[in-house]
Amino acid sequence: MKNNLNRRSFLRTSLAAGTALALPVPAFAADVLNIVLIVPSPAADVGWSHTLELGTKALEAEYGDKVKVSLLENIAEGPDADRIMNKTVADGNTFLILGSFGYMNGGLKLAAAHPEVSILHASGYQTAANFSPFGARYYQGTYLMGMAAASLTKSKKLGCVGAFPIPELITSINAWTLGAQSVDPSIEVSVVWVNSWFDPAAEQNAAKALLAQGCDVIFSNAQDTPSVVTACEAAGAYVFNLNSSMATYAPTKYLGVVGTDWAPYFKASVAAHLAGTFKGASAWLGIADNCVFLADWSKDIPADMAAKIADAQGKIASGAFSPFTGPITDQADAVHVAAGVTLGDDDILSMDWHVKGVTTPLPK
C-alpha cells in the first residue's frame, strides 16, 4: 500500500494489528494493492458492467493475493458516487476503476487530492497525471457486423435500437451501415432511440417496431439486458449486441457479439501503477489492442463472406483500413468525407451526423 502515514491509516493499521493478534488471518497485508471497481448498473451475467468485472477478475488471476478487488455496483452517478469514491480511497484503496461517464468530475477531484491513487475512467474525455479515460472502438467491430448483416438480410432493411443519440452510439451505427453498404449499397438502416439507458420494456417495443417495419437484422446498441436479443429471437430476426455475448438468449438467430476485453488494459495499468510509472493518458482501444473482439458468429453467414470479414478484420487490426474512409455521403446527400480521406480520432469521437442509408433523421 502506498498510503502516506496519517492518523487515520495509523489507527487502522493499529486496529488491523490488534485484529491480527486476535484472529489467525490478518485483516490487512501491507503489500496488497486494493482495487475498487465502481459501476452504474447491477453486475449481471451479461452487459457492460459484467465486462468490467471480468477485467478485474483477470487482475485477480494475474496477481493472486497481491491484489484485493472490491466491486461497488448500481452506484448512481452524482454526489453520492463522489462520496462513495472518497470513502473507498479513505479505506485504503489506491487503484480505482470508474465504470461510467458520470463519475468523471468527482473522479478528477479525487485524483487531484490523492496523487498516490491511480484512476481509470470509462468513456470520459478528461485526463490528469493519475487519471486515464478509456473507451472501446466499437465501430471497428460494428463495421464487420454490417458485412455479416448484409449477407443475411432479405428485406435489405436493418434496424438499430439505440439508447441516446450520442457520438459513441452514432459512430457504431454509421460504421454498421457502411459495412453493410460495402456488400450491398442499397441497404437501408432504421434507428429507434429509446432515450433511456435502461428500460427493458421500451427497448423490446423498439425492437418490435423495427421488426414490424420489415427490418430483419437488428443491432442492440448499448442495452445491458437481453431485452432486444430475446425479442428478435422470438420474431426470427438476426440480432447482435455489444460488450458481452448474449448468444444463449438467441440460440438460433444470434449474429455475433462485438465484445470488449478490458483485461489487457487493466493489467498494463496495474503493472504501471505498481512500478510507479502510471501516467494519465487517453486510451481508445480497438481490435489491434486486443480490446474489441468479435465472437459467437452465426453459422448462417456464408463461408465466402466469413472469409471477407476475416480479411477486413485483419486490415483494420493492422491499420491498413479504417471504416471511416472517404468518400462518405451524409443523409443530406452531401459528401461529408472526401475520397481518400480518413477521419481522425477527434472527428470520430465527436460524430453528430448519419451516413446516407440511415433513414431515420438524427434527433436534434
Next chain:
Amino acid sequence: MNAVEFILAGMLAAATPMLLAALGEMVTERSGVLNLGIEGMMALGAALGFMVTYSSGSHALGFVVAAAGGAAISMVFAALALGFVANQVVAGLAVGVLASGLSSLLGKPFESQTLIALPKLALPGLAEIPVVGVLFQQDIVVWLTLLLALAIWGVLNHSRLGLIVRAVGENPHAARAVGFSVITIRCAAIAFGGAMAGIAGAYASTVYTPLWADGMIAGRGWIALALVVFGTWQTGRVVFGAFLFGALSLADLTAQAVGASVPSQLLACIPYGVTILMLAVISSNRKRLRLNSIASLGQPFEG
C-alpha cells in the same frame, strides 16, 4: 405490418402494467389515502413474480405471490399512515424506496434471466377483422385486466361496498358517525392497491418483458399515479387514459422506425403534458375541483 397495426397490436399490453397499478391506486385514493409508493411496490411485485414464476414454472403462482407481496409491503405503509397517522406523502415515498430496495436485494440472483412469455389468445371472430383485428390478439392477463376494470367500476359505483369506500374518502367523520370503521376500510383499500401494484409488476416482469433486470419498472408506477389524476378517479377514464398512454409510448418508437421526422421526445412527453392539463382544468374552479376530486384525499384521520 404497418405502423398503425403495430400500435394497435401493442397498445393494450403496453397499457396493462400501468392500468393494473392505476386501478389499485384509484381504489386506495377513493378511500381517501394517497399511496406514493406504487413504483416501489410494482418493483417488488416484479421481483417476486419473476422469482416464483422462474422457479415454479407457473405464471399464476407468480401473480399470487406478487399480489401477496404487494399487499404485505402496503401494510407497512398502512401502519405508518393509518396507525401512526404519519404524513401520507412521506410515508408513501419511504415505503416505496424500501420496496424497491427489497426488489433489488431479492432479485439479485436472477439478474438478466429470462422466461417464456404467455401465449396470445385471439378473440374468435373479432381477431379476423382486417387492420383492427390485431387488437383482439392479447395474452390472457390483458383480457382479465379489462374484466377486472369492469368489476371495479361495478363495485365502486353500484354496490354497498363501493358506497362505503366512497363515503370514507369523501367524509370520513360522517362515515364514522354512521358506524363504519374508517381505519378498517382504508386499510383494506391500501391492501387492494398494494396487491394490484404487485400484480402490475409481475405482469411487467413475467409477461410483458419476460426478464428480470433491477430497475425494469422504469417509472411506470409514477405514470400510474398520473393516470389516476388524468382519469379524475373514474374507472372508465383511467382505462381510456391507460390505452392512450400505451399507444403514445409505442407511437414514439414506431415514428422513428418509419423514419418520420417528428421529434420523438415530444411524443414521449405528451402523456405528462395531458395530465398537467387535466389537473389544471379540474382545479380551475372550486366547483369542478369538488366534483372531480376526493375530498379527504391525503388528509390524516385520527379515529
